Amino acid sequence: MTGPTSAGPTPAAPTSAAPTSADPTTPDPGLERWRLILGSAAERCTGPLGAEGSARDAALDWLYGRDQDLLERGRRRGGAASPRSEGGSGPSQLTAMDWLDDIHRLFPKETIERLERDAVEQYEIQEIVTDPEVLSRVEPNQALLRAVLRTKHLMNPQVLAMARQIVEKVVRQLTERMRPEFRRALTGARSRRPSRLPLARDFDFRGTVRANLGHYQPEQRRVLIERPHFHSRTRRHLEQWQLVLVVDQSGSMVGSVIHSAVTAACLWGLPGLKTHLIAFDTSVVDLTSEVSDPVELLMRVQLGGGTDIARAVDYAAGLVENPRRCIVAVVSDFYEGGDAYRLVRTVRGLVQQGTTVLGLAALDEEANPAYDRDLAGRLAEAGAHVGAMTPGRLAEFVAEKVSR
Numbered sequence: 027m028t029g030p031t032s033a034g035p036t037p038a039a040p041t042s043a044a045p046t047s048a049d050p051t052t053p054d055p056g057l058e059r060w061r062l063i064l065g066s067a068a069e070r071c072t073g074p075l076g077a078e079g080s081a082r083d084a085a086l087d088w089l090y091g092r093d094q095d096l097l098e099r100g101r102r103r104g105g106a107a108s109p110r111s112e113g114g115s116g117p118s119q120l121t122a123m124d125w126l127d128d129i130h131r132l133f134p135k136e137t138i139e140r141l142e143r144d145a146v147e148q149y150e151i152q153e154i155v156t157d158p159e160v161l162s163r164v165e166p167n168q169a170l171l172r173a174v175l176r177t178k179h180l181m182n183p184q185v186l187a188m189a190r191q192i193v194e195k196v197v198r199q200l201t202e203r204m205r206p207e208f209r210r211a212l213t214g215a216r217s218r219r220p221s222r223l224p225l226a227r228d229f230d231f232r233g234t235v236r237a238n239l240g241h242y243q244p245e246q247r248r249v250l251i252e253r254p255h256f257h258s259r260t261r262r263h264l265e266q267w268q269l270v271l272v273v274d275q276s277g278s279m280v281g282s283v284i285h286s287a288v289t290a291a292c293l294w295g296l297p298g299l300k301t302h303l304i305a306f307d308t309s310v311v312d313l314t315s316e317v318s319d320p321v322e323l324l325m326r327v328q329l330g331g332g333t334d335i336a337r338a339v340d341y342a343a344g345l346v347e348n349p350r351r352c353i354v355a356v357v358s359d360f361y362e363g364g365d366a367y368r369l370v371r372t373v374r375g376l377v378q379q380g381t382t383v384l385g386l387a388a389l390d391e392e393a394n395p396a397y398d399r400d401l402a403g404r405l406a407e408a409g410a411h412v413g414a415m416t417p418g419r420l421a422e423f424v425a426e427k428v429s430r
Contacts, residue, residue: 053079062086078132085128089145122153126163143169152177158185161192171196172280176329194321197288201320204417205292230255267351267428269293270302270342273389274358276333281390282357283327289389289417291320298428302345306338307331308363334364339372343381350380353427355420357386360398360405369401370408377409382427385412389420 053076061072062083069075075083122145129141145151147169154160155173164170174189181189233255241250273279273286283305290303294317302314303323308331316323335358346352354376362369376383385405387397395414406412415423 052076081128082132085125085132085141088125089141089149092149122151122157122160123163126154126160130163139165139167143167146170146173155189156181156185158188161185161188164192166192166195168196168200168281168284171284171324175280175283175324175327178325179328190321190325193324197284197320197324200285200288201291204288228256266300266348267298267424268300268302268345268347268353269424270304270345270352270354272304272306272338272342272354272356272358274333274335274356275305275307275327275329276331276359279357279359280329282386282388283329284324285389285417286357287317287320287323287327289420290317291323292417293421293424294318299424302342304338304342306334306341308334308337310334310338310341312341332363333358333361335360335362336364336366336369336372339369339376343372343376346376346379346381349376353382353384353424355384355386356410357389359387359396360385360401362398362401366401366404370404373405373410374408383410384415384420384423385410386415386420387412388414389417 053073057072058075058079061068061075062079064072126142129138133141142154142164146154152173154164155170155177170192174192178186178189234251234253235249237253237255238249238251241252242248243250271286271290273283275283286303290301293299293301301317302312303317305311305313305327307328311326313323313326316326335356339354339356342354342356346354373383383405385402387395387402402412
């Protein structure tokens with residue numbers, strides 16, 4: 027819950043125990059928390075902050091005090107008691123390094139991650155990702171990775187080397203989480219042969235019931251299972267399929283670029299699937315040779331610029347070897363800066379020759395759709411499957427196609 031003047035996350039409750047004495051100078055932890063949530067306007071009801079509460083308030087004010095909506099209303103989060111709220115109405119001259127020291131001392135891990143994410147994404151405090159001393163203190167996460175990819179062109183070689191370490195750590199975390207899901211989707215189809223390996227996903231319900239009918243108890247209307255049965259799986263030996271990922275690398279698509287790179291790396295080398303990765307803005311770059319190393323791939327991506335989807339899809343069409351065993355997945359917001367008519371015409375041609383064309387409006391964990399619905403509708407009319415899809419759902423879709 028936040029009040030009308032709150033600009034940041036709900037601060038965590040203080041870790042100190044509630045006072046046991048009736049000392050009126052000792053702040054009540056519950057009232058302090060409400061004061062931090064509601065801002066200085068609530069102080070006449072909650073009472074003033076203590077020393078630690080004031081330090082927390084100052085740290086929150088350094089970040090959220092620059093909120094434009096509050097400034098336009100002449101309001102600030104912090105109160106007069108804040109040690110860094112004197113001398114003006116904007117955020118203080120406290121350095122990002124000092125601020126990071128403060129929040130790591132004053133807040134729990136979950137709150138720190140939210141504060142760091144807001145600093146790099148909402149307020150674009152670039153020194154967090156361009157100052158080596160500051161960068162060394164920030165916990166690697168996806169928000170920091172997005173900020174690194176947006177600002178790596180500003181970095182000197184020393185900072186760029188540190189940024190690469192952040193990219194490596196976050197990509198490794200994403201890969202470790204996503205790869206098992208992809209492999210489960212593409213490992214093979216069930217066969218009729220029984221298996222001695224007891225895996226829940228291979229449980230043979232009908233076979234188990236049929237084999238244990240002799241243990242049916244009519245009074246209790248249940249079957250006692252003495253020995254469950256499981257299916258075995260066969261490794262797919264199918265004709266080669268192609269997956270061509272065509273990814274918009276404009277600035278607004280940075281989350282999709284990250285997950286597309288990791289998705290391509292997870293699918294790379296799986297039996298029966300040949301994966302390509304194409305990045306585009308107004309030009310087209312074939313990154314397939316870098317797919318096995320998503321870190322190097324992301325460090326090569328140049329975010330920003332215009333958008334020419336038609337040119338990229340034309341390039342992808344030239345890669346198709348067997349149209350009926352090819353999936354072309356275009357990851358974009360579909361705000362076309364090139365020739366929309368040419369794009370629709372190319373997509374229609376791909377569909378007519380038997381290629382499966384996907385138009386993915388998002389390829390991150392949330393798959394929150396934000397795209398040009400008019401152009402997406404025209405692509406759907408041309409035969410493309412258009413919608414929002416997470417990497418896991420893409421793997422399932424590919425598995426369904428490959429298994430036919």
